[in-house]
Every structure is written in C-alpha cells, then in structure tokens.
Amino acid sequence: MAFSTKLFLTLLALPVLLVFTRLYNLFRNYLAARKIGLPIVISLESWQDPLWIFFGSYVRKSLSALGLWDRSEPDYTTIGWPIYDRYDSHAKYGPAFSIVTPFKTNVIVAENEAARELFKEWRVWIKNRELYAMMESFGKNVNSVNGDDWRRHRKVTAPAFKEANSKLVWNSAMEQANGLSKRWNENSKKSGGITLRELRGDANIVAMHVLAAATFNIKYDFEGGVEVSEPGHEMSYGEAMKTIVHNLSMMLVPIIFGLARLGIPSWMMPAGLKRLKVAVFEIQNYLESYVAQERKQYREGGESRDDLMSSLVRANEAEKEKLGTEKMKWALSDEELYGNLFMFNQAGHETTSSALSYAIPFLAAYPGVQEWIREEVDAIFRNGDVPYAAAMPRLVRCDALMYETIRFFSAVPMHPKYTGNISQVLSIAGHDHVIPAHTFVSINYYAIHFNPSTWGSDVNEFRPSRFIKSSLTPGTETFAIPEKADFIGWSSGPRVCPGKKFSQVEFVATIVRLLREFVLKPAQRAGESEETAGKRLVEVMSDVEHFISAMPRHPDDAGFVCIKRARWTATE
Template sequence: MASLFAFLRVISLLKAVWTAYSAFYLFRNYLAARKIGLPIRIIPISHTNPFWMLVDRHFISFIRQLPFGHNSFTRYNYRGWELADRYFSHHELGDAFIVVTPGRNWLYIANPDTIVEVFRRRTDFPRCLELTEILNVFGPNMSTVDGLQWKKQRKMTATCFNEQNNEIVWSETLGLANDMINYWSSKALLKTVAHDTRTLSLHVLSKAGFGKSFKFEGHDERKESSPSTSYKDSLQTILENCVLIMALGTKFLENPWLPQGLRRLNEACNAFQKYMTDLYEEEKQAFAEGRTSGRNLMSSLVRASQDEAKTGVGLTENEIYGNMFVFNFAGHDTTAHTFTFALYFLAANPQAQDWIYEELCQVLGDRQPDEWNYGVEFPRLKRCLSIMLETVRLYTPVPVAKWTDTRTQSLNVGAKTVVLPPDTMVIPSYASVQTDPKYWGSETLTWSPSRWIKTSNSTTANLEDEELITPQHGTFIGWSEGSRDCPGRKFSQVEFVGTMAVLFRDWKVDPVTQSGETIETARERVLRLIKSDSAPVLLLQMLHPERAPLVWKRR
C-alpha cells in the first residue's frame, strides 16, 4: 500500500511540474504575442503535444456538452479546428490573429497578398521541418530538407513529372477505373469506395513510379499474401500502415520480439527497400551502357541524378529512396482521400453527375476508354477537373506550415507591418481563404463545382466555350504555392479526371436509403456525414465513409 501511495505522489508531482512548466511558457509566449499587436486567442495545450493528439477530439466533444463548453479552448484546441471554423474567426478577428500555446505561437493569415508573400519568401519562412521529419522513412527527401539540399532535390525531382509520365498515368488510370466500376456495379451495395480508390491510386503509382502494372482487385477480392513475395503487396502494406512506420521508425520495427503484425510490417519495409535497391542498380547500369529504360519516376530520377553528377553532385542512393517513398505516400493518400470526398459529394448531388455526363458525351462520344487520347481529351474535360478543384477547395488534404525558424521577420498584413519573433509558426489559413465570400461569392460552404467554370462566349451554349476560372492569387492554395508547390499537381489531376470520365460516362451513383428514408433525405444525410466525419489523421480524410453505403447504376 505504501508503494502505491508513493507512486501516486510521484504522478501528482509530475502533473504539478508539467502544469507549472506549461503555465510559465504559456505566459512567456503570451507576452511575446502582445508585442506583435494582433488579436490573440489563448489555448492551454499545444496542438502538437503527442499525448493530446491522441484524445483531443474526444475530450473537446465531451467539454462542449457542458454549460460552459463553448469557448476558445473548445474552438481552437484540437487538430483540424480550421475545418469547422472556416472563415468565421478571420471575419471576427481580421486578416491575421495569433493562437498562443505553451509550445510556440501560431500566426494564422487569411490575406491573399500576405499568403503570397510568405510563399514567395521561401528562405525567410521555410517549412517547419520538425513537422515533416517523420517522412524520413527511407531517406532524406524534398519534404524533409531545406536550403541547398532542397534546391538540388527539387531540380532533379521536377524532371520526373513530365508529359510522358502523364500519358502513362492516363492510360493506366483508364484501365484500372474500368475494372473498378465493373467490380462496384456487380454489388447490390458498396459499403465504401475508400478501400478501392486507394487500390486504384496505388496501382497507378506502381506503373508511373516503377513501371509495374497490376490488375485491379476489389477490397473483397484481395487475398492475404506475404509482403516479401510481391512489390505491390509490400508497398500496399507500407502505405496502409505509414502512420505506424513514421511513429516507430524502421529501426524499431527490426526488433524480433515485436508482435506478428509489426514483424510483418518490418518484412514489407525490407522487401520494398530491396526492390528499390535492385531497380536503382538496374537503372544505373542502363544509364552507364547508354540504354533507354522505362519512362517511370524511378528511372527518371536515377537518370536525372546521374546527369547532374557529371558536372556537380547528384542524389545519394538514400535520397532517391526517400523521394520515391514520398512520391508514393503523397500521391497515394492525397489522391485517394480526394476521390472519396468527391464520390460522396457526387452521390449527394445527382445534378452534378448529369452536368459532367453532358461533357463526357460531347467530348468522348461512344468511343471506348482505350480510344481516348490523353493529349486531346484531358484538356477538354474541364467539368471533370472542376469536381477535383471544388473538392480540394473545401477539403485540402495537406495544409502547409511555415515558420520564422531562428530569426525575426517582418510581414505585411494589409496596411500593417508586423514583426514576428523567432520560433513563430506561420499558417496560411486554407480553410478560411478558400471559402471566404469576399473571394468566392455566396454559398461558399456549399460544394458547387460549376463555380470553377465560365463561358467565354455568352451568346452560345457550346461546351467548347467553357473555361476554367483562375482564382485570385493567394485564394486557392490546394497544391501549395510558390517554389515549394506540389510537383505532382498535374499527375493527380490526370488520374482524377481519367477516373471521373470512366465512372460517369455510363454510370451514376446514389446513397443507399435507410428505413423510412427518401432518396432526398439520404443525400442530405451523406452531406452531413462529410461535414461531421472529416478530420486529419495524418492527412485530412473522411473517417467513416462506410456509414453511407453507395449503389452504382447504369445510365
């Protein structure tokens, strides 16, 4: 009993020390924030506190049920609060305000000109590498380095994303999407599209990234196999468990005493590493012998690095592996989550399905997918692309965090110049600026892809006269902005548009009605689910899409 009391006293002492420590730094950061001269909101726990991140949403949900439950703590003190808040805080507090935490101060900005300035001043406001270092799974990469290292890596990785690779993405997407809709339409109801869109995205990356094609398998058709026997299975295992890998690290996973699930994950990491090593050596040999190899991302990256090494310093082997992992991680999860959001929005909006069907009929006619030409058809499918743009506008999967690092920086916010101390986070308020009525008109919180289309000739109703709008600079940053924008932007757009074309040329999708529901109330329920069930895990996603099963029907 005495030992129990002693243990409890130690716990109480640690809690008291932690509380005092947090209170001291919270007060210190508050004093620093007051000197900046912007509106302030104070929260007692840092956003990035790992223990808080495990319970934040559940705890906040509980507190909100109490009489005093609506305050700054429940409004701002959880990951993804920006999604629920949208532009309302900035309309209350102005173009910029500061959230004070015990860790550091967070400056949120929703002035388009200020956002553009932050992205333009890349060296003054670098990415906070503390938040991205978990991506160093297989080696340093564009997301985890800065300065001269980043310039070198960006120069060589940019050459990989070209029109030749986009043609591979297009043709592979069409075939896989066709198999996917055949699988979906064979079912009386589809519990969720999320698993299968991840598979489609994985297979597109397998072809475009490594030159390997795989037949589409629906979620219920997948068979368990050892990740060491197949490149596809090893990569799929890694991508489905990347949060665990990033949290634990590949070195920890090598421990033989770990449970079977983690040993299997280690097996997948080793198999994928070996596959990349073998392919790397093959590409180096082909380059040395002057042979032409595939047009995939891996071959392009190796060749770009070998070319650079003739006059400078190419990428190391680990840097190539690190960037290939990030290509797969970023291209897989971001696109798959965007597919899921878009398909549920479309299920709730049959008029939008009819709208893109009209475009598909005019552009594609009766021709089959193997007759569709990337260079001809993709630029004409503007409505299909607008589905992606509108979905990303409301649900940007990867917000970017900047900071002042170790230096003091001045920043223009409207007519005011503020001075930011070192270690200040600088956050472009995506969820605010991309929904603010000042820039997007009325009904900005409503999913409406037609807002992206304008007609160049008002006297005709010809779809060929339609054009995509160009938003005001700094008001749409779904693929980031400036020199560190996403190099795979068009890759993802080609994959998305190709999938939409195959799915909705001959098919339409509806939510499955529950007992006593009409189809209209079912659609309203899906929209409520998207709004209430979306939150960041590692990236922003729908947490439980299976709560709204879908059904596909031929037109």
C-alpha cells in the same frame, strides 16, 4: 519504507514539474505573441507538438467521454480544426491571429496577399525541421528540406514529372477505374450500395496501383493485384505501401518507426508493429533494388522508361557526371532518392484518393452537377476513346469538379511555415508585423477557400461551375480560378506540389471512366426518397475527422449505387 516514500514523491513530482514547465512556456510565448500585435487565442496544446500528434486523439476521446471536451468550440489542438471552422475564426479575429501554446506560437493567416508572400519567399519562410523530419522515413526529400538543399532536390526531381509520365498515369487510371466500376456495379446489385468506408478503401487501391505503375512501371490488377509478391519478398511493393499508409500515424513518430527498423525479434512485437516492420524492410529493399537496376540500365546504355523512378535515377546520374565542372554538387544521395520516391508515393496516394472519396458522393448527391460533367464527357468521347493529349486539355468541367471538391475537403488543412532562428516581418492587411524567431506561421487553406469576400455569397454551396470562365459548348470551355479568389489546394509559389498534374490526370481519368458508362445515385433506405438520401449522404460525408486527411466520422451510415447507363455503348 523510506525508499518507497522517496520513489512516491519523485513520481508525484514529475507530473507537477511537467505542468509547471508547460505553464511557464505558455506564459513566455504569450508575452512574445503580444508584441506581434495580432489577436491572441490561448490553447493548452499544439497539433505541431510531436507527442500531441500521437497521443492527442486518445486524450481528446478520454476527456470527451468525461464530458470535459466541448466540441462546439474550435479545437485548435488538432490539425483538422479549419475543416469545421472554415472562415468563422477569421470572421471573429480578423485576417490573422495568434494561437499561443506551451509548445510554440502559431500565427494563422487567411489573407491572400500575405499567403502569396509566404509561398513566394521560401528562403525566408522555411519548413520547421522538427515537424518535417517526421516525413523523412526513408530519407530527406523535396518536401522536407530548405534553402539550397531544396533547390538541389527540385532540380533532380522536376524532370521526372513530364508529359510522358502523365500519359502513363492516364492509361493506368483508366484501367483501374474499369475494374473499380465493375465491382461497384456488381455490389450495387447485390448489397444495395457502396458505403463511404468501402469507397475510401477502393479509392486507396486505385491510387496505390496508379502510383505503382507511374513510379516503378509495376502493374497490378484492381482485384487482388497487390497480394502477389515478387520472388524473394514477403510482401509485394503495393501491399507493403498499403501497410505503411494505413499505419502512417505510427510512421510519423520517430521512436515507433525506429522500432520497426530495428532487428527486434518479431515474437516480441504486437501484430500491428510486426507487420509494419516487414513492410518497412520490404519498401527499403524494393527501393534499393529498383534504383540499382535502373542505374545499371543507364550505365549500360539502356533506354529510359516514362515512369518516375527511371526519370529520377537518370536525371540524378546525369548530375553526377557534371560534378567535376560545377561548384555545387546537385546530385542526390541514394538515401535521398529513396526518400523522394517514397514521398511521391505517400503524398500522391493521400491527395488523389481523398479527392475521389469526396467527389464521387458529391456527384451522387447532386445529380445536376453529375449531368453537367457528363455532358462534357459525352461531347469528347462520343465516338470512342480519345488519347490523353487530345482529351485532357478539354476536360475542364472534370478539373472544376476536382478543384471544388478540394476546396471543400483539402488533403492539407494548413501549410505551416516557420521563422527559423531570427524574427521576420510579414505584411498582413497593409500592416507590418514582426513575427518572433521560432514561430510557426500557418496558411489556413479552408479559410482562404471559404472567404465570402473573395469567393462570393454562395461560398458554402458546392458549385464546380464557379471554375468555368465561359459557358459555351461542352468540351470547348475555359477553366479559370474565380476573380479575386486564390486557390491553394496544391500549395503555391516555387514550392508548389510537384505532383499536381499527376493527381489531376489520375482524378480526371477515373471520373471520365465512371461517367461514360455509369450513373451514380445515393443509396436509399426503405421508404426514403432519392432527394432525402442525397441530403443524408452529404451530411454523413461532411461530418469528418482529420489525421492524415479528412475522413467521415461514420462512413457506414451512407453510400451510393453505381448503375449502368441506359442505352450506353462503347462508341456513344
């Protein structure tokens, strides 16, 4: 009996101790934040806390069900709060404010000059190892490391993103969009439309297949291609990547990812973890095999291909050959090669599929915008296909569509920088602020993209033409960021996303292929006008939740149809 009482008291003491510890940390962080001199917001949790990243959504759902979670207020515990908030919090608190939590303090910045400084000084404002280590599932990569380590990764990976690779992306995206548009046209006739859920799934397929072609020279048909496994494998590379991407929340938690990599018997695992385990082992095997094959080709004098893997491995082998004459070892380890190849696929997949998942409903809901972009497509492709090098520089309206879509629905809501072990000084709105050691400083993408003082009074209007500098003949116009505004959809400064051009080419090629042959319209309910259906489509796609990227909360409640253009011919 005494033992049971002692056990009960111990179990009771643990949550009390946890609460006390977190309240103490909150108070300590509050005292430090006061010295920064910025407005303070108190939050009982942080989206940067590894445990909250995984369990937070369950806690929020439980509290919401009990009526204890007010969704009308900004939920600073989620990474996606800027999506709903846009510029509102900064209109209330100013160009920067501090969110104080029991985990760490996070200074939120929405001033252009301060953001430029944070992006530019990459040695000072670093990436937090606790946060970015979760993105090293298969090895360290150019997105996760700091300092000279980043310079080493950047030196080897940068040559992989060349124009020849962009051409490969263009051709692959055109092929995938061809299969995509045929499916959508058939489904529009049979079922009356494509839901936003189906759209996201299909956009994921396009992105996954384009990445497989551009990274490893693996070609999949749009319909069912990834289901075909290579000899000796339980899953194809594409199917394994799709499994990992769909379970990315589990991959971001080191404990669960570790379980997936351990030799635990499959019968002891739940179905989801069992399939993830197979996918993790298959990706590891594919990466090891592809890198070994390309290294052998290089050493035997075989010709290089245009895909990312071939370029990356060969650049790394060339660096290895220089090690005897250089003071610093620039070459990457095999694990770092695997880490970069996986990161390029994971990050590239999410960015482009997300952009397409919102741009296409926007086109359906705003027929004037769709016709404006189609004017450019028709002007360039009126006499048939045009090669990548000749077409891409002229497709500025398609670029504008992507930029405006990402302005509304960025794949990354905020970019978290970190002070590290020492305090740093940051100038905000002309005043220097000392940011304490071990403090996050996050650049608020949405607030910067929705600041009415830099973007204008129509900041909440979806208007891609804001990115066109001159209104001349379609196909001869100039693309430009609006004066006074900053666009940071792919980050900025020296550490700008290396796959920026890759994602732009894939997006533009897909849009071109769709609009050359088809018209997109909102799916209408019985008795509903096209205009009303368009408004409903925008409402549904704007009610989003965020984990890995923004996704509609009710993706089955709206959609679009894909209709063959009247009198369209291949040489129109």
